[in-house]
Amino acid sequence: MLTVLEPEGLYPDTALEEEILGPGVRVIRGGGAGGVEELPDALCAEADGLFIFRHWLPGSQLHRFPKLKVVVRMGVGYDRLDRPALAERGITVCNVPDYGTTEVADHAVALALTLRRGIALHHDLQRADPPAAWRYLDSPLVQRASEQTFGIIGLGRIGTAVALRAKAFGFRVAFFDPYLPNGVDRALGIVRARELDELLTQTDTLSIHAPLTRTTRGLLGESALRRLRPGAVVVNTARGPILDLDGLAACLRDGHVAGAGLDVLPQEPPVERIPPLLAAYRAREPWLTGRLIVTPHSAFHTPHAFADIRTKSAETMRDVLLEGRHSNVITPESD
Numbered sequence: 452m453l454t455v456l457e458p459e460g461l462y463p464d465t466a467l468e469e470e471i472l473g474p475g476v477r478v479i480r481g482g483g484a485g486g487v488e489e490l491p492d493a494l495c496a497e498a499d500g501l502f503i504f505r506h507w508l509p510g511s512q513l514h515r516f517p518k519l520k521v522v523v524r525m526g527v528g529y530d531r532l533d534r535p536a537l538a539e540r541g542i543t544v545c546n547v548p549d550y551g552t553t554e555v556a557d558h559a560v561a562l563a564l565t566l567r568r569g570i571a572l573h574h575d576l577q578r579a580d581p582p583a584a585w586r587y588l589d590s591p592l593v594q595r596a597s598e599q600t601f602g603i604i605g606l607g608r609i610g611t612a613v614a615l616r617a618k619a620f621g622f623r624v625a626f627f628d629p630y631l632p633n634g635v636d637r638a639l640g641i642v643r644a645r646e647l648d649e650l651l652t653q654t655d656t657l658s659i660h661a662p663l664t665r666t667t668r669g670l671l672g673e674s675a676l677r678r679l680r681p682g683a684v685v686v687n688t689a690r691g692p693i694l695d696l697d698g699l700a701a702c703l704r705d706g707h708v709a710g711a712g713l714d715v716l717p718q719e720p721p722v723e724r725i726p727p728l729l730a731a732y733r734a735r736e737p738w739l740t741g742r743l744i745v746t747p748h749s750a751f752h753t754p755h756a757f758a759d760i761r762t763k764s765a766e767t768m769r770d771v772l773l774e775g776r777h778s779n780v781i782t783p784e785s786d
Contacts, residue, residue, distance in 0.1 A: 452475060452476065452477055453475060453476045453477070453499040453500065453772065453773070454476070454477045454478075454479060454497045454498055454499050454500070454518075455468065455472060455476055455477070455478050455479070455498065455499065455500035455501070455502070455768060455772070456478075456479055456480075456481065456490075456494065456495070456497070456498040456500070456501050456502070457478065457479070457480050457481065457502045458480070458481030458487060458490055458494075458501070458502070458503075458506060459481060459502075459503075459504050459505060459506060460480050460481060461504055461525075461760075461761070462761055465478040465479075465480060467761055467762065467765060468761070468765045468768075471762070471765040471766055471769055472765060472768065472769050472773065473769070473773070475773070476500075476772075476773070479494065479497070481494065486506055486507065487503075487506050487507065487508055487509075487512050488512055490515075492515055495512075495515040495516050496515065496516070496517060496518070497518065498516055498518060498519055499518050499519065499520050499521070499772065500519075500520065500521045500522075500523070500768050500772045501516065501519060501521070501522045501523070502522075502523050502525055502764055502768070503522060503523070503524050503525060503531060503532065504524075504525040504526065504760075505531075506531065507531050507532075508522065508531060508532045508533060508537075509533050509536075510533035510535070510536025510537075513533075513536055513537070513540055513542075519540070519542050520542060520543065520772060521542065521543045521544075521545065521768060521771050521772045522537060522542060522543070522544050522545070523545045523546070523547070523764050523767050523768050523771075523779075524544070524545065524546045524547070524781075525547060525760050525761075525764045526546065526547060526550075526551075526751070526760065527546055527547065527548050527550075527551070527609070527662075528546070528662055528663060528689075528690055529544060529546050529662070529781050530662070530663040530664075530690060532544055534781070543771055543780055544780070544781045545767050545768075545771055545778065545779040545780050545781060546779055546781055547759075547760060547763045547764050547767060547779060548607075548608060548779060549608065549759075549763060550751075550756055550759035550760050550763050551750075551751035551752075551756040551759070551760075552608045552609050552612050553612060554750060554751050554752065554753050554756050555609045555612075555688050555750045555751055556609050556612035556613045556616055557616070558688055558714060558746070558749075558750035558751075559609075559613050559658050559660070559686050559688045559712075559714075559750065560613060560616045560617060560620070560658075562686045562688070562712025562714070562744055562746075563601070563617075563656050563658060563684060563686050563712065564620070565712070565744060566592055566684050566709075566710040566711075566712060566741075566742070566744065567592060567593065567594055567596070567599070567656060567684060567710075568593065569587070569588065569590060569592055569593040569741070571710075571741045571742075571744055572588060572590055572592055572593075572740065572741025572742070573587070573588065573741070574741070575740045575741045576588065576740065576741065579740075590709070590741075591681075591682035591706065591709040592682070592684070592709045592710050592741070592742065594655065594682075595621075596620045596621040596622050597621040597622070597623075599622055599623070599655040599656055600622065600623045600624075600625055600653050600654050600655050600656070600680075601614075601617040601622035601623065601624050601625070601654070601655070601656045601658065602624075602625050602626070602627070602644075602650050602651065602653065602654030602655075602656065602657045602658070603617075603624065603625070603626040603627075603657075603658050603660060604626070604627055604628070604647070604650070604657070604658070604659050604660060604661050604670075604671075605626075605627075605628055605659065605660035605661035605662070605689065606626045606628040606631055606635060606660070607628075607660060609660050609688075610626065610628070610658075610660035611639065613658055613660060614626060614639055614641055615639070617656075617658075618639075618640065618641065622656070623642070624639075624641040624642065625641060625642040625643070625644055625650055625653060625654065626641060626642070626643060626644065626650065627643075627644045627645075627646070627647050627649070627650040628661075647670070647675070648678055651675060651676075651678035651679050652678050652679075652680070653680070654679050654680060654683065655679075655680050655682070655683055655684070656683065656684045656686070657679060657683060657684070657685050657686065658686045658687075658688070659671070659685075659686065659687045659688070659689045659693055659694060660688070660689050661689055661690075661693060662689070662690065663689070663690035663692055663693060667690075667693050668692050668693065669692065669693070669695060670693050670694075671685075671693060671694045671695060671698070672695040672698045673695065673697070673698030673699075673701050673702060674698075675698075676698055676699060676702045676707070676708060677702060677707055679707070679708065681706075681707055682706070682707075682708075682709040683707070683708050683709060684708070684709055684710045684711065684712070685699065685708055685710075685711045685712075686711070686712040686713075687711075687712070687713050687714065687715055688714040688715065688750040689715060690715055691713075691715040691716040691717040691718070691719065692717045694713075696716070696717060696726040696727075696728045696729070697726070697727065697728070699711055699728060700726075700727060700728040700731070703728070703738075703739070703742060703743070704738065709742065710741070710742040710743065710744075711742070711743050711744075712743075712744040712745075712746075713743070713744070713745050713746070714745075714746045714747075714748055714749065714750040715748055716729065716745075716748075719748055720747075728743070729745065732745055766778075767779045
């Protein structure tokens, strides 16, 4: 009998996993909030398959999993896994790329529109003490969508869904993704940029939808952000380390970037080092009024998406661990 470990206790029972994986697989749960390093050695030693949601799986912990064959990352991103160490052990790594697509796309566009329509700005001003005058405020944030270029970095499933939504709102949509074949732009009726700089220099509202890899880590620092059009809006619902917060803060302070919406941060949760930008946001410093929105890596979430994670993760584990299929397998070249 094979054993699959779900260490985080995300769901109230293992009934669905047992139904999908079948009678030849035992599903066991861990203690919940504690990291992988807090799991008992005996529990780790039994695992042929491992589900990972919020936990990190460093290479230093793999010796505790002598039977491990498959790791399923219960989400799209796989940067929580030490993939070189897993590859060295011959352990197959999978993700779940087809859950939460509409939720993250909706969230990204909602952040952009909340900033671009001045909703956050006027909301903050009307709850001030005393409240602002009962009138609109002229601001570089507030712009007509059809006069703006909506730039997208990474045109995968979520990036494509964002492109379609932004196009429906009247934006001119452009994207940069060097890994896609020719013709995607024509199929979607959007514009392709051959280089990142070409995208940035034409972009008024930027939305990030790339995975975190060696190539994308630190991709958008201050110098890159200053290539955006003046008064730009930046939205990140992908991975925090892609965007340098100190560079973003500098561009927000001098107004080159008019506003930003962040669902992800370089460190989550931000407990060891609070970025100065986040500290200023939490202190409600006046210079950020209506210009910065932060959500706690919640873009993916609806009850439906959370149920999808469970079902699709179990199906992926079944396909790869039991049936030898290649479903959602992440290859080393994906970095």
